[in-house]
Amino acid sequence: MGRPIISVRGLGKRYQLGATPGHDTLRDHLAHALAALQRRWRRRNGEGAAPEPAGPREIWALREVSFDVMPGEVVGVIGRNGAGKSTLLKILSRITDPTEGEVRLRGRTASLLEVGTGFHPELTGRENIFLNGAILGMTQAEIRARFDEIVAFADIGPFLDTPVKRYSSGMYTRLAFAVAAHLQPEILVVDEVLAVGDAAFQKKCLNKMQDIGRTGRTILFVSHNLSAITRLCQRAIWLHQGRVMRDGPAAEVASAYLNSGIGTGAERTWPDGAAPGNTVVRLVRVRVRREDGTTCEAVDIREPVGIETEYEVLTPDKVLVPNYHFYNEEGVCVFISHDVDPAWRHRPKPCGRYRSTAWVPGNFLAEGRLTVNVAISTYRPFEVHVHERDAVAFTVVDNLSGETARGDYAGKLPGVVRPLLRWQTEVLES
Ligand SMILES: Nc1ncnc2c1ncn2[C@@H]1O[C@H](COP(=O)(O)OP(=O)(O)OP(=O)(O)O)[C@@H](O)[C@H]1O
Numbered sequence: 299m300g301r302p303i304i305s306v307r308g309l310g311k312r313y314q315l316g317a318t319p320g321h322d323t324l325r326d327h328l329a330h331a332l333a334a335l336q337r338r339w340r341r342r343n344g345e346g347a348a349p350e351p352a353g354p355r356e357i358w359a360l361r362e363v364s365f366d367v368m369p370g371e372v373v374g375v376i377g378r379n380g381a382g383k384s385t386l387l388k389i390l391s392r393i394t395d396p397t398e399g400e401v402r403l404r405g406r407t408a409s410l411l412e413v414g415t416g417f418h419p420e421l422t423g424r425e426n427i428f429l430n431g432a433i434l435g436m437t438q439a440e441i442r443a444r445f446d447e448i449v450a451f452a453d454i455g456p457f458l459d460t461p462v463k464r465y466s467s468g469m470y471t472r473l474a475f476a477v478a479a480h481l482q483p484e485i486l487v488v489d490e491v492l493a494v495g496d497a498a499f500q501k502k503c504l505n506k507m508q509d510i511g512r513t514g515r516t517i518l519f520v521s522h523n524l525s526a527i528t529r530l531c532q533r534a535i536w537l538h539q540g541r542v543m544r545d546g547p548a549a550e551v552a553s554a555y556l557n558s559g560i561g562t563g564a565e566r567t568w569p570d571g572a573a574p575g576n577t578v579v580r581l582v583r584v585r586v587r588r589e590d591g592t593t594c595e596a597v598d599i600r601e602p603v604g605i606e607t608e609y610e611v612l613t614p615d616k617v618l619v620p621n622y623h624f625y626n627e628e629g630v631c632v633f634i635s636h637d638v639d640p641a642w643r644h645r646p647k648p649c650g651r652y653r654s655t656a657w658v659p660g661n662f663l664a665e666g667r668l669t670v671n672v673a674i675s676t677y678r679p680f681e682v683h684v685h686e687r688d689a690v691a692f693t694v695v696d697n698l699s700g701e702t703a704r705g706d707y708a709g710k711l712p713g714v715v716r717p718l719l720r721w722q723t724e725v726l727e728s
């Protein structure tokens with residue numbers, strides 16, 4: 299197995315909130331100033347001793363975090379806002395010290411953290427490239443050998459000799475990524491690069507990171523983009539309130555995270571009296587399910603996914619047709635499907651409770667989040683009894699292992715569907 303290239307043991311980071319005048323954000327400043335004003339005002343109005351705020355508030359941004367990363371592993375770090383992801387990367391990059399525990403890195407580390415770290419604002423793009431290379435322990439000749447590649451990737455040609463403080467945030471990020479990716483670090487630490495930059499650049503970054511991963515270098519990658527995580531990383535660590543909730547194969551961890559209720563939406567039930575519907579029919583429950591019967595928020599792109607609706611028929615003798623409308627993140631209606639079960643075609647439903655499920659085949663939907671509107675209609679005459687918008691939602695996730703319609707291409711694929719087509723190539727002449 300060899301030795302881990304990153305070892306983290308019992309790592310903890312405690313922040314003091316409101317203890318020192320060191321306020322991080324404008325909001326902190328304002329809140330502090332306002333509290334001081336209020337105290338002064340109370341004092342002046344003889345309201346006795348002004349209540350001081352109850353001691354400095356502490357929070358543990360990270361607590362008891364331990365894991366090892368082996369050379370060549372590409373590890374995704376996921377978790378909701380404030381989970382401690384950036385704090386972990388800042389400690390690994392030595393930008394901040396841990397309060398407890400220890401980190402051991404056995405390789406040259408390059409980090410790409412939020413805009414503002416890593417580059418010197420007064421220096422030009424060119425100077426920053428050399429500075430970063432030197433920090434990584436590279437010689438001038440080694441840096442020079444990579445220089446053109448970096449400039450080409452960052453696409454900042456005309457601004458090479460401009461101080462980076464005059465760069466737009468997009469240019470800044472492009473250069474920062476190019477430097478971190480091309481200076482051949484043994485460990486690359488990347489915090490949510492994909493949040494900035496346009497779609498084309500995001501694609502370039504993802505492909506570059508995949509190339510780097512293939513050359514056997516180690517990557518730690520924070521992202522809220524679960525598709526990017528499952529695509530790039532074999533392994534993921536899910537942080538929740540500063541602790542490791544789960545650490546394992548990326549697709550499993552991403553799915554556990556989505557199913558934890560943090561992304562909610564895979565199941566809806568309505569209490570009596572609050573259910574969508576009318577005197578003819580009412581919804582009881584809608585959920586997104588797998589073939590094995592489990593409710594799921596994250597669906598493997600290759601697996602079929604079922605939308606299951608339970609409903610109560612209150613007025614007999616109507617031909618009721620449940621139908622589902624699937625929308626993607628851009629609000630595009632991907633398709634609509636009606637209940638075409640031959641057993642119920644043209645056949646009125648007696649009063650009672652029913653369950654209708656539609657199966658969307660695997661290797662059909664594109665990755666991303668889909669929301670489903672659930673409706674129940676009668677067609678002769680046309681009448682809509684129920685139309686529940688955004689009844690449920692789920693995320694289609696992709697990965698590179700096994701048979702997928704993306705082949706070996708790791709970037710984002712446009713398109714509202716992603717069918718797996720049958721391909722054939724014949725040699726006509728050789
Ligand atoms: N300099 C700081 N001073 C005080 N508290 C901080 C500081 N930096 C981070 N925190 C707090 O530590 C916790 C973890 O923050 P962190 O930035 O690591 O979260 P994150 O997982 O990266 O979140 P996001 O997804 O929003 O980027 C949060 O509660 C945050 O408010």
Ligand SMILES: [Mg+2]
Binds near residue numbers: 383384385
């Ligand atoms: Mg963060």
